[in-house]
Amino acid sequence: MGQSDVPQIISADDCSAVSLDTQADPDPDCACPIDDPLPHARAALPADSKRPYVCVDDLYTDSLGNDLRLVFNPRGHGGVVMLNGAACRLLADFAQPRPLDALAPALRPVARRLAALELIVPAGTPPQAVPDSRHTLTAWLHVTNACNLRCTYCYLKKTTKAMDLTIGRQAIASIFRSAEAHGFRAVKLKYAGGEASLNLPLVLALHTYAQALATRADLGLRGVLLTNGVALNDQAINDLCQAGLQVTISLDGVGAIHDAQRPFVNGRGSFTSIEHTLDRLAAHAVTPSVTITLTAHNLARLPEVLDYTLDRKLPFRLNFYRENDCTVGRRDLDFSDEAAMVALRAAFARIAARPPNHSLLSLLTDRARMDAPHNRPCGAGHSYLVVDQWGAVATCHMQIEQQVAHVSAPDLLGAVLAANGGLYSPHVEAKVDCQACPWRYQCAGGCPALAQRVNGSVAARSPYCNLYRMLFPEVLRLESARILTHAAI
Numbered sequence: 001m002g003q004s005d006v007p008q009i010i011s012a013d014d015c016s017a018v019s020l021d022t023q024a025d026p027d028p029d030c031a032c033p034i035d036d037p038l039p040h041a042r043a044a045l046p047a048d049s050k051r052p053y054v055c056v057d058d059l060y061t062d063s064l065g066n067d068l069r070l071v072f073n074p075r076g077h078g079g080v081v082m083l084n085g086a087a088c089r090l091l092a093d094f095a096q097p098r099p100l101d102a103l104a105p106a107l108r109p110v111a112r113r114l115a116a117l118e119l120i121v122p123a124g125t126p127p128q129a130v131p132d133s134r135h136t137l138t139a140w141l142h143v144t145n146a147c148n149l150r151c152t153y154c155y156l157k158k159t160t161k162a163m164d165l166t167i168g169r170q171a172i173a174s175i176f177r178s179a180e181a182h183g184f185r186a187v188k189l190k191y192a193g194g195e196a197s198l199n200l201p202l203v204l205a206l207h208t209y210a211q212a213l214a215t216r217a218d219l220g221l222r223g224v225l226l227t228n229g230v231a232l233n234d235q236a237i238n239d240l241c242q243a244g245l246q247v248t249i250s251l252d253g254v255g256a257i258h259d260a261q262r263p264f265v266n267g268r269g270s271f272t273s274i275e276h277t278l279d280r281l282a283a284h285a286v287t288p289s290v291t292i293t294l295t296a297h298n299l300a301r302l303p304e305v306l307d308y309t310l311d312r313k314l315p316f317r318l319n320f321y322r323e324n325d326c327t328v329g330r331r332d333l334d335f336s337d338e339a340a341m342v343a344l345r346a347a348f349a350r351i352a353a354r355p356p357n358h359s360l361l362s363l364l365t366d367r368a369r370m371d372a373p374h375n376r377p378c379g380a381g382h383s384y385l386v387v388d389q390w391g392a393v394a395t396c397h398m399q400i401e402q403q404v405a406h407v408s409a410p411d412l413l414g415a416v417l418a419a420n421g422g423l424y425s426p427h428v429e430a431k432v433d434c435q436a437c438p439w440r441y442q443c444a445g446g447c448p449a450l451a452q453r454v455n456g457s458v459a460a461r462s463p464y465c466n467l468y469r470m471l472f473p474e475v476l477r478l479e480s481a482r483i484l485t486h487a488a489i
């Protein structure tokens, strides 16, 4: 876009964007429950042109050069918006309230689009409240405590015990009872472990049962298998397709980098097995999502694994290493903010060279997400249940041994909400260190379990706070480059 007196606005609306939440694309979710943003009706185009509008306070802006400025409303749902100089001047005109019909007729449609993107709002409107998202009840079903890998950063004290059908069905029934009793509209089941594919017959049986209960209760249902991907043969993939289950695979590098971080019990690397599984999934037209966990060991090679996922057109999500009871003392897994930024910048350059046609705003920032404002980083203690192989219930899978309820409870979520001592995800406004942060509705303070472990309280800010603050502006710039690549302008 060159310099022009004609105001021009570019946003993701100008792309034929693919949502990661469609049936065609698998759940990009990783282990932690990322609250599904509440369905949001974008601001209606103002019908009353006599009503005064005013520019939203606290917009984040950044110059992109070439007469283009990036604008982002942290409380809004418009995502990254780019304005040329003339459109910026029009936005600045709304520093004082003014009705749309005070504008020249040619400018009114542009102002209406500013309103639809939530950059200007009716004068006198209080700052947009960010609602708590309690739309989906998410449950982690720990179908086995066994695993065939020994990943360096794993938090689980593994045993050979698997969940049985009786406990599993009791858990599913309790989850649906709670979803109905607490007014949720959908249930998301994460079949996990240990390595969930080691107990695949149970997963399939439970999901069939869950589908029946969802139909009976008129609730939405999504199921995802969280797997290391080493043992999914053709039959298993067929069964997963038949069951309508999505697949999320952990992949931390290419070849030896992945092998060092995610070896088999006998020390052999697992990359080759996963690559065969990815080939098999592709042959069945199944697109798994990939989660990449960053530690000091694979950080510098992040661009390589991103190239690998981009080559295969796999949606991916980045997670940062979190210290836990099993890794305490392993300082070699920690990385500095500076090292992370070097690696992430190099990785972002690879993405910018061939950006995918779906939003990047929820995929690159660990526990934060920039696609929808939210108050809590996860559903722990609110909208998330973790059921272990015995039927004990915890609020977070990384603290699965902290039982706060049992699946036999008549109101499982009620029992979790009433429990004392379980880990929970506080509201970001209750986090003193985060209250003035411009990114609080994107970050919401980070993983509470990690904040508690490293900084002493779930209400403390994330140990990754400084890294997040450096990262967020770069993710917005990357998203702007993505939009410019795909926009029909």
Ligand code: SF4
Pocket: 433, 434, 437, 438, 439, 440, 441, 443, 444, 445, 446, 461, 462, 464, 465, 466, 468, 469
């Ligand atoms: S942890 Fe840091 S970046 Fe996140 S909301 Fe709190 S102050 Fe902001």
Ligand code: SF4
Pocket: 031, 032, 033, 367, 377, 378, 379, 380, 395, 396, 397, 398, 423, 425, 446, 447, 448, 449, 450
């Ligand atoms: S507390 Fe942390 S590890 Fe547990 S569910 Fe929340 S974000 Fe995930």
